[in-house]
Amino acid sequence: MPLLVRHPAPYPTESLLGYVLRVSEDNGYSSPWSVYRLAGLKSREMKAAGVRLEKLARVTNWPSEKLDAIAYSAPPGQPRSSRLLGLPVLPQELNLTHPRFCPRCVREKGFLEAHWDLALMVACPVHRCLLISSCPQCGHRLRWFRHGLLECECGGDLSDCELSSVSEAEASLLNMIQKQALAYPPNASNPMGLPQDQLMAMGMRSMLLAIRTIAKHRILADGTGDSKKDQDIVSAASRVLVEWPANFIALLEDIGRQLPADTSGGVGKQFGGIYRGLFRNKGMGDSKHTEFLRVAFLDFAMNHWGRGYVDHKIIQKLGELAQNDFSRRQSLPPR
Ligand SMILES: [Zn+2]
Ligand SMILES: [Zn+2]
Numbered sequence: 364m365p366l367l368v369r370h371p372a373p374y375p376t377e378s379l380l381g382y383v384l385r386v387s388e389d390n391g392y393s394s395p396w397s398v399y400r401l402a403g404l405k406s407r408e409m410k411a412a413g414v415r416l417e418k419l420a421r422v423t424n425w426p427s428e429k430l431d432a433i434a435y436s437a438p439p440g441q442p443r444s445s446r447l448l449g450l451p452v453l454p455q456e457l458n459l460t461h462p463r464f465c466p467r468c469v470r471e472k473g474f475l476e477a478h479w480d481l482a483l484m485v486a487c488p489v490h491r492c493l494l495i496s497s498c499p500q501c502g503h504r505l506r507w508f509r510h511g512l513l514e515c516e517c518g519g520d521l522s523d524c525e526l527s528s529v530s531e532a533e534a535s536l537l538n539m540i541q542k543q544a545l546a547y548p549p550n551a552s553n554p555m556g557l558p559q560d561q562l563m564a565m566g567m568r569s570m571l572l573a574i575r576t577i578a579k580h581r582i583l584a585d586g587t588g589d590s591k592k593d594q595d596i597v598s599a600a601s602r603v604l605v606e607w608p609a610n611f612i613a614l615l616e617d618i619g620r621q622l623p624a625d626t627s628g629g630v631g632k633q634f635g636g637i638y639r640g641l642f643r644n645k646g647m648g649d650s651k652h653t654e655f656l657r658v659a660f661l662d663f664a665m666n667h668w669g670r671g672y673v674d675h676k677i678i679q680k681l682g683e684l685a686q687n688d689f690s691r692r693q694s695l696p697p698r
Pocket of ligand 2: 502519
């Protein structure tokens, strides 16, 4: 089998699709098609999530384990998941068909980092650049089958950075998602007051679910925005998560204001939608990692709401310390 002339090593935080594009560009090809063809991959075998790594490994001259570390295929025993740098994520969290990225990040690093493969990465938290998703020259949407990391198939230059209007809150949320994806530690400083340690402890998949659930209910309560648009999701979630838990409590108050005036009964039932989404969804993972959400919910129920009663189940799920604290302050609800 003919080998490539250059065999750049994949970076540990590199996007797999970005890596193949970089290999292609390094070898002077006009598109990654050539690399896939050399590897003997048929077009039906090029589905990003299931690409035959051993074939790709042979032409790039790197062991397939090295490529597997940045692959998207399902982790062992979790056939319905995908992976990003080894972290399980739901397939719908990945955006592998419509590439977009921050031109300045790519210029500085010299490769495409894997967090750009996440659907929620709608802006660059570092440079505040507008992500590039179409070619400024031909106007076409970017494709993986282009000339280079920063060159469209029409020859258009993709390295310009236009500043975008991403808020402090959005940038801090995106920064946290990026850190989680690349397995970097959380920021030492946290000026926006996100519950970043707690969210990151949930793990990638549950953290993204929490962000989406919180965003959905902020958008519902606002009555504006589109809970299917990644941009709107990031914007809404960031407004709730900054200065934790004040804005989460404000969201619950807004939801409460829209409930019928005669609402009573358990608060879990009254706030059914968001309550079920955060506390009854298996996808949220280990209940000790969602304790910070439960504590904030209880804080709201006991100190801000005052209608109905707090369900036993919520308190039972709390860790011992928080449980004692709440039981002391709480007049017990009817059994
Ligand atoms: Zn950037
Ligand atoms: Zn173009």
